[in-house]
Amino acid sequence: MIVLAMAALMVIAVAATAAITYAIVRNNDAAPPSAPPAARAAEPHFTASEQNAAKAKLCSVFDTTARGQRGQGGVVVNGDVNLPLVVRTVNSVVAVQNTLTPAVPDDLAEAARAYISSSLDLTAAATGNRSVDDVNRLTSESNDATYALADACGLR
Numbered sequence: 001m002i003v004l005a006m007a008a009l010m011v012i013a014v015a016a017t018a019a020i021t022y023a024i025v026r027n028n029d030a031a032p033p034s035a036p037p038a039a040r041a042a043e044p045h046f047t048a049s050e051q052n053a054a055k056a057k058l059c060s061v062f063d064t065t066a067r068g069q070r071g072q073g074g075v076v077v078n079g080d081v082n083l084p085l086v087v088r089t090v091n092s093v094v095a096v097q098n099t100l101t102p103a104v105p106d107d108l109a110e111a112a113r114a115y116i117s118s119s120l121d122l123t124a125a126a127t128g129n130r131s132v133d134d135v136n137r138l139t140s141e142s143n144d145a146t147y148a149l150a151d152a153c154g155l156r
Contacts, residue, residue: 046103054103058112059153061099065092066146075126076135086123093119096149111145111152118145 046054065088073082075089093116100112122138130138150156 044102050103051105054099054101055105055108055153058096058099058104058108059155061095062092062112062115062149062153063155065095066150074135074139075122076132081126086126089119089123093123108149108152111149114145115142115149118142 073085075082075086096112097116100109100116104112118138118141122135122142125135125138147156
């Protein structure tokens with residue numbers, strides 16, 4: 001029974017990771033790079049108040065969803081996927097992605113995208129049976145991106 005539950009959780013984690021990756025790729029392909037500048041939508045301009053509100057929302061969501069993940073082990077513990085941490089990481093990625101609007105200042109948006117990308121790379125590696133060396137490298141990259149986003153939000 002426990003084996004079936006673990007298998008079901010693994011399938012759910014892999015499916016969630018795939019769905020999120022698809023959503024991110026689809027959203028990033030909205031304006032193809034080959035489109036002439038006139039065909040692209042004009043860059044919207046946001047007031048400082050709108051940018052501050054967008055930053056506050058993204059940082060609050062990031063803080064709420066990512067806080068406390070340290071000390072829960074890595075994404076792989078004793079050769080097994082740490083499903084609670086993987087699911088929580090994917091949840092954080094979804095939450096941050098959903099609050100990443102055009103009003104978010106560029107430096108914060110760049111840090112958020114790096115966090116999203118590195119977290120998805122890490123969780124995909126953990127659930128995809130990649131080598132220990134790959135998971136360790138991706139863990140380091142993910143940690144760096146997490147700390148960079150925390151710094152951009154003023155959370156460290």
